[in-house]
Amino acid sequence: xDVPLFTxxxxxxxxxxxxxxxIQQLDQVCRxxxxxxxxxxxxxTGLLSGMLARTRELFALPIEVKRGxxxxxxxxxxxxxxDDNLNEYGYADHKEMFHIGPRVSSTLGAAGAAGAAGPAGxxxxxxxxxxxxxGAxxxxGAxxxxWARSAxxxxxxxxxxxxxxxxxxxxxxxxxxxxxxxxxxxxxxAAGVPYASWASMTEGNWxxxxxxxxxxxxxxxxPRMRNAVHSDLTLFTILLQDPPGPGGLVMRDRAGDWHDxxxxxxxxxxxxxxxxxxxxxxxxxxxxxxxxxxxxALTGDRLSIPFFFRPHDARILxxxxxxxxxxxxxxxxxxxxxxxxxxxxxWVRARKLKQHAVS
Numbered sequence: 001x002d003v004p005l006f007t008x009x010x011x012x013x014x015x016x017x018x019x020x021x022x023i024q025q026l027d028q029v030c031r032x033x034x035x036x037x038x039x040x041x042x043x044x045t046g047l048l049s050g051m052l053a054r055t056r057e058l059f060a061l062p063i064e065v066k067r068g069x070x071x072x073x074x075x076x077x078x079x080x081x082x083d084d085n086l087n088e089y090g091y092a093d094h095k096e097m098f099h100i101g102p103r104v105s106s107t108l109g110a111a112g113a114a115g116a117a118g119p120a121g122x123x124x125x126x127x128x129x130x131x132x133x134x135g136a137x138x139x140x141g142a143x144x145x146x147w148a149r150s151a152x153x154x155x156x157x158x159x160x161x162x163x164x165x166x167x168x169x170x171x172x173x174x175x176x177x178x179x180x181x182x183x184x185x186x187x188x189x190a191a192g193v194p195y196a197s198w199a200s201m202t203e204g205n206w207x208x209x210x211x212x213x214x215x216x217x218x219x220x221x222x223p224r225m226r227n228a229v230h231s232d233l234t235l236f237t238i239l240l241q242d243p244p245g246p247g248g249l250v251m252r253d254r255a256g257d258w259h260d261x262x263x264x265x266x267x268x269x270x271x272x273x274x275x276x277x278x279x280x281x282x283x284x285x286x287x288x289x290x291x292x293x294x295x296x297a298l299t300g301d302r303l304s305i306p307f308f309f310r311p312h313d314a315r316i317l318x319x320x321x322x323x324x325x326x327x328x329x330x331x332x333x334x335x336x337x338x339x340x341x342x343x344x345x346x347w348v349r350a351r352k353l354k355q356h357a358v359s
Contacts, residue, residue, distance in 0.1 A: 003261055004029050005037040008179065011186035027190040033253045034272040034287030041179045047171060052242045054168040056303060058159060059096055059213040069157055076352065077104055078157045094214065100157055101208035107147040108173055112207065115174030116181045173209050176238055176307040191280055193320045207309045214291065214302040231286040233351050234273030238307040247302040251289040275310055278342055281319045313345030
């Protein structure tokens with residue numbers, strides 16, 4: 001079965017206009033598959049190509065420089081090499097990765113807030129990389145540049161050797177926050193929860209932006225798992241893959257069947273995370289996924305850029321529904337209504353520690 005395809009403007013319009021068919025389809029996909037493809041995010045011209053190129057420059061840096069971007073307190077912050085990014089099973093996946101977010105970089109948080117707030121105005125005189133498909137401006141280009149310049153001083157995890165990389169990541173982060181805001185309208189409608197509650201829950205979110213670089217498989221070398229099976233500690237994840245085409249990514253639906261996720265150029269992959277499974281009382285499927293070794297004919301490298309969308313660590317969550325089998329919803333998601341609550345920060349830390357406990 002093909003992974004379903006949605007367009008973001010159509011989902012947002014359906015949520016706002018009360019058109020039930022697209023929203024019901026989205027709900028069904030989230031229940032059964034937990035993954036779908038998404039297009040027409042309205043991104044600025046050249047943003048994707050620039051983001052991919054600048055990110056490849058990061059992984060091409062000398063190993064000594066990349067090691068300087070490690071963060072000892074959390075392997076999901078900064079850079080990690082192919083031999084020290086442990087998965088839940090106690091061994092290292094065959095990849096390099098770089099993670100960063102507003103919890104360690106305030107300038108990224110500022111860029112994200114600008115993106116989530118919506119277009120900044122007319123595109124007249126703005127750089128192409130900041131102009132959206134509808135002609136509006138993602139965020140003030142000069143302000144984005146200032147944030148990027150101060151990012152290295154804000155945290156040493158940004159590579160000082162690559163100022164264009166830092167700027168590209170701030171621009172992309174702002175664009176993903178804007179896309180996540182629109183997608184949130186559709187997902188809240190599909191879950192049946194008032195959008196005001198969703199918006200309150202995700203305000204000031206701590207979404208992470210990451211990159212996974214999978215080296216080319218050496219000829220004759222035994223195959224290694226590129227990324228062991230897992231589900232994401234998010235509400236949802238928006239994934240960009242490069243190059244388009246087979247890269248080994250597979251996802252397992254609720255029935256236990258595996259699906260190849262092979263995007264075309266311009267397509268994103270959105271998968272349901274564990275927090276949405278919790279919030280929907282298990283109705284939506286936090287899809288397990290992995291990146292398998294490529295077949296011998298596919299010996300090139302693979303780059304993926306996931307945007308991990310989740311609330312601020314200080315949020316206390318409760319399931320959307322106040323009680324079982326009821327149409328009454330909790331409009332204040334910090335009020336548990338008697339249900340078992342979830343402390344986002346404590347839950348994330350506990351889940352991350354699992355991999356260290358088995359190593």
